[in-house]
Amino acid sequence: MTDALLTWLCSYLLHSSLLIAGLWAAERAGLLGRLGMRTQEALWRLALLGGLVSACLPLLPTLPAGAPPADTARPRLAAPAPVLVASARPAVVGVPAAASLSPSARLGGLPITARIAPQAHDAALGFVALWLAGALLMLAGLMLQWAWLRRAVGRLPELADPRWQRLAARLAATMRVPLPALRHARAGWASPLLAPGRALCLPAWCLDLPDDEARAVLGHELAHLRRHDPAWRLLAAAVAALLWPQLLNRLALRRLALLAELACDAAAAAPAGQRLALAQSLLRCAEALRTQGGRAGPALACGAAGSGSPLLARVRRLLRPEADEAAPRERRALRWGLLAAMLAVLVALPAVVVSRTDAxxxxxxxxxxxxxxxxxxxxxxxxxxxxxxxxxxxxxxxxxxxxxxxxxxxxxxxxxxxxxxxxxxxxxxxxxxxxxxxxxxxxxxxxxxxxxxxxxxxxxxxxxxxxxxxxTDPLVRARKLFAKGGMPAVLADLEAAQDDYPRRQRIEAVLKLGEPLDAATLERLIALAQRVGGSFERREALSAIARLPLADAQQLAWLQAAAGIDGDFDRRETLGALAPRLSMAPAVVEAWQQALGRISGDFDLRSTIETQVAATPEPALLRGALQAADKLQGDFDKREALDAVARQLHGDEAELVQAYARVAAGIHGDFDKREALIALLDRATLPAAGLEQVIAAAEGMDAGFDRLQVLLRVAGKLAELPAAGAGLTERLRRAGRGLGEFERGQLETALDRLG
Structure with missing residues (x-):
């Protein structure tokens, strides 16, 4: 039974999604706008209810007629069972880290101490139970809402106004619909509405309407009655409650509600002179909604301003005299052809089904x-x-x-x-x-x-x-092999590993042995780590090797292996593992820059620069960091990278200061450029040449305030350099050209203090 329900629900979700999404796509493409409202409404109703019908068709031949024969095949899956994601490494399911083997475990012994995921049937049963429980709750809520509405409307006082009674009787006879009972609407119901029990509820603001607007209001609500909209609305609400997992039903309900309102507007505006009267009544309704703070009315009632009703758009439509003439009227053959095509889709959809056949x-x-x-x-x-x-x-x-x-x-x-x-x-x-x-x-x-x-x-x-x-636990295996044949046996077993996951585990096991590793062994481990294809596995293997003291040649090989990692995050994390021990040999720094250049994301590149310059603030490394920072695209990330470099500068490194100012000048945003230059001024004691480079970078700033802040900070630094002379003072004045009068005044005041 669970299988059948799950099959039916999955099929319904698939079919209804195809129908509603397809119709929505056609509407977005402008295809439905060429059709009449009746045709559009029929298509949306088929989309809403069609999935319900098409999902039931495949189950009709398989309804149980009695007990199954004894040799019936085993139950088959109702839906595809949960699937493990394919991975380049073995996926070990259900063995947590706490259950890993102790070093004393014998080779091949694997204690099983943990249970894993529940059975697929249990998951299916839980999903079906959740759906049924939600459907029952929503249907019960819908029934209570319907019962409350009937009872509340039955207690409303009748509207005995002779004028309204006479207008309603004439219009009902003209439209050939039963005369509804006129009642006063409850306080807070701002829109006229047709409630269950064929009761027409009118709010207080309607009672003083002139005859033409009163006929428009009555015509709109009687059109709902003639179209049987209350019954359609109740049916649609019941479908949405029963099949609540299908969120696209809400889209269909909104479209149907709007089309119903437009159709009733057209019916009420059809008599001569009623178009303007209906538009005026809708505007009055909108005003009542705004001033009274009430809501349009209950969701199950059909009102002039129901849920999802765009009143202003409807008023604009009514005020266009050419609306009726321009309204699309497709040929009857086209209308029936489209409906037939929709029905053919419903018949064909059962072939696309989450079937009960063997998965x-x-x-x-x-x-x-x-x-x-x-x-x-x-x-x-x-x-x-x-x-x-x-x-x-x-x-x-x-x-x-x-x-x-x-x-x-x-x-x-x-x-x-x-x-x-x-x-x-x-x-x-x-x-x-x-x-x-x-x-x-x-x-x-x-x-x-x-x-x-x-x-x-x-x-x-x-x-x-x-x-x-x-x-087998890799460390247990490594110890056994080491006892038999030493490190060559362990490395030979490592080379024999066919998958990335065991290869990484064996590399880590070699390091956990605690045995001294000579240069040849380290180089061999790095070469084996480079053969690991998966980014995560290679990152973990190289990070483990990075904890060992590596010579320059070994760091070069290590950086080459790290540069080949796919993925900025894994490459960043790997380089960060070597950061505290990175050699400052020119070849190693160049290899580090090459690995850094493989990172394309700004965040990961900036984070790698920050980690490395904080760990090894050497001039050669800072120079490479500035070259890498120049490749950053985002102003924020470039400014943060420069700030990390500025914290390591003393100010007397002329080449580094010049490179810093050049990179800062390449920042597009004035705020970030200002912060980068001020970071250099605050954290370094710059000589006159360095201050001139900062001034040159500030001249490219458009915003007067940001440029002024940098120039004022430079003026403060000039006070600490009495030997700077008039040259830099005049340079500051030239950099201040183009500033506003107020900003120039501030700069001149600062320069006057310099004497």
Whole structure:
């Protein structure tokens, strides 16, 4: 039952989304504006209700007629099960960090201590329960609202005004609709409205309207009655409540409400002279809404100013005499052709369905068939490695131990399934422990059991070695290998790793051994880290290596490996790991600049510069940082990078000060340029040449206030340089040209203090 409900709901969501979104796209493209309002309304009603019908069609042949036969196939998934995201590294599911092996654990032992995600059926059941609970609550609220409205309207006093009674009777006879009961509207209902029970409620401001406007108001509300809008509105509200997960229904309801109001406006304005009267009544209604602070009326009632009704737009439409003549009137054949096409879409949509057929075939097309296996979402370890053209997966419930050669399973408690897809076929080995300690094996090619031949034994040996690599704690493995063959054996095992994740883990395990590493070993580790393709894995591997003392040649290789990382964030984090130990050798600094140049994002580039100059504020490094800062596009990031450099300057580095001023001059915004130049003036004791460079950079500022602040700060610095002479003073005066009178006065006052 859960499967059927979930299938139906998913199909409905898909169908209704296609219908409503497609109609909305046609409207945005201007295609619906060429059609008449009746045709537009019919299309929107089909879009609102069509998904409900089309989702039911596929279920009609499968309605249960009795108990299923005994040999009925196993239940099939109602919707695609949750899918693991493909990754270049093995995705270990359900083994938290706390459950990792201790160093004393034996090779191949893997305790299973954590449960993972609930079963897919439980998730589906929860989703269906949530939908049904929400639908029941919303339907109950809708029924209470409807009952309250009928009761509230029934208690309203009747409108016994003879004039209104006479106008209503004549208009109802003309429009051939039953005469509604006229009632006084409740306080706060600012719009005339047609309520359930065929009651026409009129607010107080309507009672004194002249006859022509009164007929317009009555004509609009009686048009709602003739069109059966109260019934349509109740049906639409019930659909929206029952199928609340479909948010696009709100769009359809707004469009239908607007089209209903426009249609009733057209009907009320049809008699001669009524167009202006209806427009005036709508303006009065808008004024009542504004002055009285009331709302238009209950959502389930049909009013002249209902929910989503753009009153001013409707008034403009009524005041255009050519509106009726310009209104599109498509041919009847076109109208029925469009409706027939919409119905054909409804009939065809059941072919696009979240069906109740087996999801395995669909998942296997995307190489995700493992998630459809029984027990995939039970407690245990799940490892999935994906590579171009295939995948390797392990599902283990229990503990497993391997033989010395690591080409076969020696001990098993529980169940183990190993599967590999590639080369157009699927190989699978299922192992299950028995009560007497034996291991039952089932080897399959595709879904057919086969005896183990030479090719099967060869595949199984390779699969066990790969499984052992993935299931064994890397540090335990490294220690065992080191005890057998020393560091060469550990490095050989590292080179044999086929995936990024185990390769990174083994690099970290080598460093955790605590053994001294010579230069050749470090260079070999860096070369192996460079072979890691995944950005995250390479970042973690290089960050671990960066904690070791590296010679200049090793740092060059390390920086080359870091430069090859894809992704600004990972490259930034990697370079930050080496920042405290970066060598100031020219070749190393140049390699650092090259790696920095590979970062394209302003934030990551600026953050890397800040980290490095704070860690090693050497002139060579600051020079490279300024060159990198010049490539920043955003003014804020460039200013922040310059501020980090300024904190490390003393002021007597003529070349650095000149480079700083040149980069600051390239900032477009005057505020950020001002802050960058002031940062240099505040944090460095600049000589006369440096002050002149700051003045030159300030001259390019357009805003008078910002330029004045920099020039005043330079004037303050000149007071500390009595030997600067009149040359810089006159230079300041020239830089102040173009300032406003008030700003020039401030600058002259500061210069006068210099004598």
């Amino acid at each position: 395995r075939e669909l998942l296997e097309r995307f190489n995700l068939g493992d998630v459809a296996e029984p027990g995939f979402f039970s407690a245990g370890t799940r490892i999935v490695s994906r590579y171009p053209g295939g995948s390797f997966s392990v599902m283990l419930d229990g503990q497993v131990g391997f033989n010395e050669a690591e080409d076969d399973v020696q001990t098993l408690s529980g169940r183990l399934v190993v599967r590999e897809r590639g080369g157009g076929q699927t190989r699978e080995m299922s192992l299950k422990s028995t009560a007497d300690g034996r291991i039952e094996r089932d080897y399959r090619v595709g879904r057919v059991s086969r005896p183990m031949d030479e090719a099967a034994h060869r595949w199984w040996g390779q699969a066990v070695r790969r499984m052992s690599e993935q299931l």
